[in-house]
Amino acid sequence: MEEEERMEWKEVRLGEVCSNSCSGGTPKSTVEDYYGGEIPWLNTKEIDFNRIYKTEKYITDLGLRNSSAKWIKENCVIIAMYGATAAKVAINKIPLTTNQACCNLEINSKLADYNYVYYAIKNDFTKLASLANGGAQQNLNSQLIKDYEIHLPPLDTQRKISSVLSSLDDKIETNNKLNSKLEEMAQAIFKEWFVDFGPFKNGKMVESEMGLIPEGWKVGKLGEICTFKRGKVIVAKNAIPGDIPVVAGGMEPAYYHNEANTKAPVVTISNSGANAGFMRMYHSDIWASDCSFIDKECHNIYFVYCFLSINSRLLRHAQTGAVQPHVKPSDVNNFDMILPPQNIIEEFQTIIKPIITQIGFNIKESQRLSTLRDSLLPKLMKGEIEI
Secondary structure (H helix, E strand, O other): OOHHHHOOOEEEEHHHHEEEEEOOOOOOOOOHHHEEEEEEEEOHHHOOOEEEOOOOEEEOHHHHHOOOOOOEOOOOEEEEOEHHHOOOEEEEOOOEEEOOOEEEEEEOOOOOOHHHHHHHHHHOHHHHHOOOEOOOOOEOOHHHHHHOEEEEOOHHHHHHHHHHHHHHHHHHHHHHHHHHHHHHHHHHHHHHHHOOOHHHOOOOEEOOOOOOEEOOOEEEEHHHOOOOEEOOOOOHHHOOOOOEEEEOOOOOOOEEEOOOOOOOOEEEEEOEOOOOOOEEEEOOOOEEOOEEEEOOOOOOHHHHHHHHHHOHHHHHHOOEOOOOOEOOHHHHHOOEEEEOOHHHHHHHHHHHHHHHHHHHHHHHHHHHHHHHHHHHHHHHHOOOOOO
16 A cells, blocks of 8 residues: 555544444333334344344334334444443444444444444454453443544545455355355255155155154164264363364354364264253364264264254253253263154255255355455555555
8 A cells, every 4th residue: 555545544533433323222121012023122242243134132112212222224333332242343234223232333424434444443342342341241331432543544445445344244144144045945855854754745654653654764763873972071271272173062162272083074062051952063173072973974964963953942952950951962862753764864865965065165165254354354454455
């Protein structure tokens, strides 16, 4: 970037580029009539460097009128102010309302590009988060956020920078949407074959303890076609830094190691904690720690994955333990299920494998794009790369 252009960059308070800013409000949770309506209502836990298209909760017009919640225009920059998500940022792609822990910035389009402001805050997340104060819960406030300074180039340059970064996020978003459709397709095919028995209804159906099933099929245990094993626990202090996910009790990898103890594809089920029973497929080798797993060695892995996706209630009901929930491998292997002949499973997997393989390809591409975006972000924000 030319030195003359870099000299046009300046430090600007966020409040200076806002045409409007506000926080939200929370309708009383004890009043049922305030919730379950059609007005999107955002919690800070939903803010995670993302674009918001829908919210976990919706409120009614009555709830809106009886709280300090207010409508926010689309394409505002929303910053979480309280707790674990403090300083995380999102852009709302729909008009919505928020709780009081959100600082909602409507960016003046004549002064700044809202996407650029979003990426500037994302790039400075650690710095902004360090300004949070408080005891057990770290808090920011709207005035502190509006006083926060970002590095702002001319508007045309802002748009060029945000266009580069947004194009990468657009592709990641497209991959995520496509994967959701592919997952739905795989589950729909499984349901048609093994719940509704669509392709087999012209044959003879016989009674079983689980209702009518095609002749030649049987009721058995999941462990008869694929045996879940317990992972080998490794603690953070013993992990050697690397790029192999260590899968434990959470919904995301606990940390990363330099060695794997599985071969992809891998299906994991969290063994303990708040997420006990959470199931996920990994498309690369992992270190299976505090989880149950099956991997490439299981020839029926795609069939089992679809079965568990359709029957997630079995995993929820398998939880034991009063203080801390647990789901043991033996519990999963003991699940009752309708077992078709092996040739039917193999025929099904021939259809499903390409679908799930494409999901894995999309995930890996998104990971590469995310890495590229994150490497470009600080350089673009410092004007080190010419657009």
